[in-house]
Amino acid sequence: MLDYAGLEALVAVVREGSFERAARKLHITSSAVSQRIKLLEERLGQVLVLRGQPCTGTEAGRRLCLHAEQVALLENELRRTNPALMPDGQHMPPTLKLAVNADSLSSWFMDAMAAFTRDGNELLDISIDDQDHTAQRIKQGEVMAAVTATSTSITGCNTWPLGSMRYVAAASPAFMQQHFSQGVTPEAMARAPMLSYDRKDSMHDKWLHAQGLASRQAPPKHWLPSAYAFVRACEAGVGWAMQPTLLIQRHLDNGTLVEIRPDTGVDIPLYWAHARNAQAGLQRLTHCVITAAAGLLQPLPDEAPKGRSPGP
DSSP, X not given: OOOHHHHHHHHHHHHXXXXXXXXXXXXXXXXXXXXXXXXXXXXXXXXXEEOSSSOEEOHHHHXXXXXXXXXXXXXXXXXXXXXXXXXXXXXXXXXXXXXXXXXXXXXXHHHHHHHHHHTOOOEEEEEEOOTTTHHHHHHTTSOSEEEESOOSOOTTEEEEEEEEEEEEEEEOXXXXXXXXXXXXXXXXXXXXXXXXXXXXXXXXXXXXXXXXXXXXXXXXXXXXXXXXXXXXXXXXXXXXXXXXXXXXXHHHHHTSSEESSTTOOEEEEEEEEEEGGGHHHHHHXXXXXXXXXXXXXXXXXXXXXXXXXXXX
């Protein structure tokens, strides 16, 4: 049987990034935290924590953290539904680590969060990542569940179709006049500043190639890792960008943003994936995510969930 006191220390160190902060969280000394992890590593015969600034988990360490978080989630649910089966005492609510793309987090996913937290005491630890890369976060044991663009089966995971987000190439009217008064051409696109969320953001390049607007010269880029600032910068004429209509529809309606090329939107399919062995503990969250997505995303054609029904 695993040493759960050691696991608790491991989770705290990996989550907090240092032995000192983990000790404060657990209300013990940092030497006690170090001793617990040392004993756990000796029992398992491998390193679980990479000591540094910050401390991080090895692959085995991350897997054990995920296991401990799943156990805490299941115990929390049992405590809520069958309190007589669980010992008395103070219990910290479990924290669920998720990965969500920025545009979903700024729009429909907030409804899922509100519904989930309203009916439970679980806490959410959400990291932002591109939807094309969040599946890897689950594979590596960094998160328990994620919103992803991966439709293929992920080893050890259940995947549920959520719907699609439509993106359009948008700019302010003033930007259009300044850069595209002679037409939207590859030469004009190569000179017009573009907004890019981060180095993983490739949607702009895909759209340029699909529209025959790509050139050998890459367009100048502003790097702006904020969904809200992305919209504001585009509206202010800083650059053009691929924007989700969920976030900019009112700007398109009132004319403060316009499509660079009308009716050339890109639909990005989104899926909800979670570790299969955590399905019981994530059942309620999965239901909240699917319900919120159904209210705002466009349905995917002929998609069936790769797993059992999450239930209410």
